Amino acid sequence: MDRHFRNVRAAGPAHGPAWRPKLPNFGRLHLARRRRRVVFRAGSCVGACLPHTWGEGVKAASVPLAAGALVACALLFEDRDMGFAVGATAMSTILWTLQPMPPFMVGLLYLLVLRLSGVLSFAELFEGAASESNWLVWAGIVVGAALKESKVDRWIAHRLCSHIHSFRGLLFVIHCIGLLLVLGMPSGTARVALLIPIVHACAEGFHATAMQVEALFIGAICSTVVTGTGVVTGLVGNLVVHGLAASDGVDIAWSGWALRMFPVMGVCQMLLLYGVICFKYRDHLGNSAPAHEDDLGAGAADSLLGGGDDDALALHAGFGDGGVRDDAEHGGP
Known part of the structure; x- marks a missing residue:
């Protein structure tokens, strides 16, 4: 405006009527700025709505x-x-x-x-989920999720880690738990879904390496699935045996089948599987110690019993940083 005032004064008459400098229209300038601002914001909104990749x-x-x-x-x-x-x-x-x-x-x-x-x-849409076996699988998944969300899996892991002082002992206890679940839950998928949170929490409590976590998972799955093939009567092979016995007039009750098959097909297979896994992972089973409350302090116990949701999600997603170590980082093979 000062430059405009100087230009008007220089161009004005030396002697004449009083003159007034021509001021710019501030109202129009303000409206123009508002229009530019509105257009810019509208363009930003449209750009945010459009896909970027x-x-x-x-x-x-x-x-x-x-x-x-x-x-x-x-x-x-x-x-x-x-x-x-x-x-x-x-x-x-x-x-x-x-x-x-x-x-x-x-x-x-x-x-x-x-x-x-x-x-x-x-009725036709949900006909596939009407069988008892499907509901058993669903129940096992729900129970496993409930164990994880309620931190019961960490409570069980804390009790196990307090009384077990070696990783081989923990592996044997996991085998025993998987075998005992066969008697109470016929579905193998449901039993695995129930064991997974407990295995996660135990791996965190023992500061397990990646190979040790693999041994725990293979042991949990084999101990409850392979041993169930001989104990549970609802599988195809066992049904064939039942049918052959029934054709000869012999009716085998489930209790009698379990009493005869549990020691042989259950316990013996479990011990065989435990020996095979210990032999396969013999170089990786002696490098961990349980995270006891006395050894690691109150913080470790709190992490073991009531860790945050981020730790639980990390463990569940892929054995993340919530307690499962990497072999190369900690001197393992």
Whole structure:
């Protein structure tokens, strides 16, 4: 404005009427700035909504593509049920492949489309989950998750680590627990889901290396799955034996089968598996010590009994930093 004032004064008459400098229109300048600010913010909002990478763009385009496939199949097929069935399958295939949403949500959406279109009823949709074995598997998964969320697995691990002073002893106890679960839970998958949180917590309590964690997991799975093949009567081989005995007029009760098979097919197989695992991991089973409360202080006990959710998630995701060590870092083979 000072420069404008000087220019006007220089151009004005030397002697004449009083003059007034021409001031800029501050109102128009303010409106122009507001317009630029609004345009900039609108552009920022639009840019934030747009995908920033090629993968995000594909995921964003997969949703309308899947919806279009569903509508197209429903309109092209003369049979309504066939059109919705093919369309729901195409929609789920696109969403499962490109994954704009979690897979479980895609599965629920698939079931919802089939139900709302009238292709299947609720009884037909959940017919596959109506068997007792499927509910046993589901119950085992739920119980295992409850053990982890309630920190019961850490409490059990603390009790085990307080009385066991060697990793071989811990491995033997895990084998025994897996064998005893065969008597109370027929489903092998459910037993494994129940043992996994306890094995995680025990590995953390013993500061287990990666190879020791592998030995614990193989021992837990083999002790409860392999030994169950001889004790549980619901497996195919055992059902064949029951059928052959029944054809000869011999009725074998489950209690009698368990009493005869548990010592041989159960205990003997467990001891054999324990020996094989100890021999396979013989160079890795003597490098750990339990994390006792007296040895490591109150902080270690708190970490063992009530560690945070981040530690639990790290252990559950892949034996992360929550207590499972790496062999190369700590001098292992």
